[in-house]
Amino acid sequence: MAKEPITISNQPITIEDLRLFLSQNRLIVLSETSKKKIARNRKFLDKKVAQPGARYYGINTGFGALCDVEISADQLEQLQENLVMSHACGMGEEVKPEVVKLMLLLKIKGLSQGYSGVAVETVEKLVELYNKSIFPIIYEVGSLGASGDLAPLAHLTLPLIGKGWVRHKGEKYEVADLLKAKRIKPIRLQSKEGLALLNGTQFMSAWGCFSIMEAERVQRLADFTAAVSVDAFHAQVTPFHPAIQKVRNHQGQIESAANVLYFLSGSQIAAQPKNNVQDPYSFRCVPQVHGAVKYAVAQVRDVFEREINAVTDNPLIFEEEDLILSGGNFHGEPLAISLDYLGIAMAELASISERRTFQLISGKRGLPKFLVNESGLNSGLMIPQYTAASIVSMNKQLATPASVDTITSSDGQEDHVSMGANAAVKTYKIVYNIEKVLAIEFMTAMQALDFRHPMKSSKRIEAVKKQYRKVVPFLDKDRVLYDDIQRTVDFMRTIDLS
Secondary structure, three states, X not given: OOOOOEEEOOOOOOHHHHHHHHHHOOOEEEOHHHHHHHHHHHHHHHHHHOOOOOOOOOOOEOOHHHOOOEOOHHHHHHHHHHHHHHHOOOEEEEOOHHHHHHHXXXXXXXXXXXXXXXXXXXXXXXXXXXXXXXXXXXXXXXXXXXXXXXXXXXXXXXXXXXXXEEEEOOEEEXXXXXXXXXXXXXXXXXXXXXXXXXXXXXXXXXXXHHHHHHHHHHHHHHHHHHHHXXXXXXXXXXXXXXXXXXXXXXXXXXXXXHHHHHHHOOOHHHHOOOOXXXXXXXXXXXXXXXXXXXXXXXXXXXXXXXXXXXXXXXXXXXXXXXEEXXXXXXXXXXXXXXXXXXXXXXXXXXXXXXXXHHHHXXXXXXXXXXXXXXXXXXXXXXXXXXXXXHHHHXXXXXXXXXXXXXXXXXXXXXOOOOOHHHHHHHHHHHHHHHHHHHHHHHHHHHHHHHOOOOOOOOHHHHHHHHHHOOOOOOOOOOOOHHHHHXXXXXXXXXXXXX
């Protein structure tokens, strides 16, 4: 039985809601309250524009540095269509379909609040595209993250006027052809509508929310992988004792330490006396480093949950106050800084993981060099650590903040920009890289655990290892390791860590 559509209203949505939107493929509808608010807002705008001498930015004037050029009443619709066409100049790789879906949803959410001066029919047309899984093709490069995500949102808007390219069920179509086949009529944009559709932070917001979801997914995997490495390296468990965490009192640190102890509960290896008084920081300081990452992700999540419920276009229409106000809610600075922060934090999660891998293959604590018999004849796990180091170095380069940069545009009118769109794309790349680094540590730690036989780790870890060995067997001699690493990435996505 088909599930009831989800109603888009003025009620706040969360990152968890967005997870459901991506996983359940539910239809959406506008609430009746939203429709009435949008309609009132549009009626008020039409009334104000019709007044003699009325002059409002982007409604009956040009855009950006052309804001002082007045546009006649009979050209207002053409003005909006020209805006969309001229701004659709994104380049680079196609944006992931999941992110495009979030962009479309978030644009609907923003317009549904009734401060943008658009017609109900325009928002309904976006809903129709969403429900029929017709997703515009959008490109990663082109937004400065300041006047909104202009280029990406222009590509998002093109299908409304019957132009551009879309993907439907994985296939690429020219919009005009697909709309005709689906009996969907394009619309004529009215005054202000093109501007409302293009101004906004939905590109940055969608990428950021997707990265947060992925970051939260890999955080617990990182704790689990670290726990495996602790036993594999014969490291002490005392650094994870609750008393140590309590006196520093950072919630993320407390949570990470508790996770590691939970995963190691009942381990024979952990219970063995240790000759080493203290372990390298990459083992001993897991709670502090992993915990700091958790705290950063939680802070960034708060910023983005505010943003996805915000109105970020310009000008804004306040009919109850009898005001049309030009401002800067489209400026991406809050997101740009937060995205840079998220990227820096997640890069650290990969960095400390690679250090544990390095220690595990170094021939210490009774483990063979590079975790293989007959090392010399066999290189074992020597080179996967190179791969992890390469990825970690790339992440460090990507973690250079984008938000500290600005390049003046639009003939000086837009003289400070956030570069939040670039921050969003590169931060996702950092997050995407992390599971590869964790997979290499996981593969390495599991190999090391096999050298601890007959001693065993915890029941949880041993159960995971048993399943893992069905996918990636013990490395007794050299073989092509690319396949092992990729299978490990895929396997880790299936682990139940409850």
